[in-house]
Amino acid sequence: MPLIRAFPGLRPAAGRADEVAAPPYDVMNDAEAREMVKGKPWSFLHISRSEVDLPPTIDPYSSVVYAKAAENLATMRHEGVLVQDSSDCYYVYRLSIGEHSQLGVVAAASVAAYDSDRIKRHELTRPTKEQDRVNQIDALNAQTGPVYLVYPSDERIDDLLAGVAEGEPTIDITAADSVRHQIWVLSDKTRITALTMLFDALPALYVADGHHRSAAASRVAAARAAANPHHTGDEPYNYFLSVIFPHQQTRILDYNRVVKDLKGLTSDQFLETVGERFKVEMTSEPVKPSETGQFGMYLNGCWYRLTLGAKQIPVSDPVASLDVSLLANELLEPILGIADQRTDSRIDFVGGIRGLKALMERVDSGEWAVAFSLLPTSMGALMAVADAGKIMPPKSTWFEPKLADGLVSHLL
Known part of the structure; x- marks a missing residue:
């Protein structure tokens, strides 16, 4: 199986990205999330933090919460707010704030590569948070929160992505925190094949942020493979939603x-x-x-x-x-x-x-x-720890700017 592959992403319909895009689910508390969705019926927080549509006393890990997330996702698809591409695509993603800019790609990353440590991690996970992500993926039958991966900068990959980003972006929004999010849809089969092969030649990828999401994806894939008598390894659940940036462009704050x-x-x-x-x-x-x-x-x-x-x-x-x-x-x-x-x-x-x-x-x-x-911990230090198979102390890295949820999701 390739290290990464293109997939038919679920994303906001034309002109709806600004209504849908939301901060990552884990950067705000319950009260802040409820405040953020006021007057925003299509905010992706209705999926990633669906407890906002339930009484404040609700247990955020209740089955009712996951069921509500699935209901909200179905509603947004039914109403045409979210639509799925008809063919496999990569999605070139630029994050910008002030003088800083980084250009990467939204892709489906191999669970097998993660399990074999070709996609390297550097943090331990907490059982409760990991189980929460497992329940979310199972309820939605989708991965909606991307894992932030890093690749060792490669000029050929960088140039290919930059070439795609010369065109007009499909999505171009600026969030409340002044971060600009731009996405270009890459559907050309020749360039998709070239990008897949370039990534396949890399020795490794590194989990920068999203250890609970990648661990959860691995668990879901194992469970579904075991339950599927016709498992081939090619099913969508064998891959997880990721955004991959070159290590030299990644910014870690103190x-x-x-x-x-x-x-x-x-x-x-x-x-x-x-x-x-x-x-x-x-x-x-x-x-x-x-x-x-x-x-x-x-x-x-x-x-x-x-x-x-x-x-x-x-x-x-x-x-x-x-x-x-x-x-x-x-x-x-x-x-x-x-x-x-x-x-x-x-x-x-x-x-x-x-x-x-x-x-x-x-x-x-x-x-x-x-x-x-x-x-701040350097990206080189993070990669050295991961290459050594070791674990960083808690709260070692703060990545900025943050990715947005809701711009591209991966259906299973």
């Missing part, structure tokens, strides 16, 4: 931390203890780290620059050398007693898109005691 207390230490005692492991300098400006082993710390209305010595950075270990690991191993665990960032309620995470001001606001509110700013 993923910062706030901690509720100093584990019984006074501020002076805490600073003294930190000083035993880091060079500590007070600064007059917020600290945005510029190199590995450097961190910003906001405490009692003051910013500090924390710097580790070169000998404290284990450069031969792709996980231990990450800044998120260095902060955890040198400060969060030994000084603040935070051993498991996945489960400890004393720590929270703030995406870099919110800026350093958000860290200051959290601490100044009195609810949090100290904040840390980190250097």
Whole structure:
């Protein structure tokens, strides 16, 4: 089976994309989702977050929620808001905001390649969230949330996609967060074959964002194959919806931390203890780290620059050398007693898109005691971790800009 393949996508009818497109299902809470759909009967949130059409007391993992999503999808198809292409296509997708732009392709990626680690992952999944995606796919008989994949930049692929994007886009919308989404439908069989072969020659793809969705797709495929006495491997369920960008164009922002207390230490005692492991300098400006082993710390209305010595950075270990690991191993665990960032309620995470001001606001509110700013994890570091078959610490990457849901879906 090829690494990726074209498919007949389900997408907004002409002129309806602006009504349909929605942020990813997991970037807002319930109250925010309910607010977003007001006056927007065709928002894709009615499918990806169908609890918005049910009482606020509903369990979001209830079977009623998944049934409502399926009902809403059927309605949008029946009303002609969503239509399926009649032939296999790729969909060239450009994301733009400000000076940043990235050009990739919406494709169906091979579950077999994922299962054999040719599509590499770097995060663990949480059972509840993974099961939620399994239930969603089964109820809809479709994959509606794309997995964000990355390919090692290849000039031939880049040039082919750029050539398609020279034409007039089929979809061209700008979302409320100022991100521009453009899509070109690639239906030419010659170029489809060429793109498929170019991707097939790549050594690997990498899951950037969407570990729960890709894991869920694998589980659904295994279950359907086992239940299908005529299984061939060519069925749509053997592939999962993805958007694939070249690694050099992918933008990862910092993923910062706030901690509720100093584990019984006074501020002076805490600073003294930190000083035993880091060079500590007070600064007059917020600290945005510029190199590995450097961190910003906001405490009692003051910013500090924390710097580790070169000998404290284990450069031969792709996980231990990450800044998120260095902060955890040198400060969060030994000084603040935070051993498991996945489960400890004393720590929270703030995406870099919110800026350093958000860290200051959290601490100044009195609810949090100290904040840390980190250097963004690089795409090269992520790929090195995945190539080594290792797992990143939680909340290591914040990808921006975000993909939109609803622009292309994959029916099973």
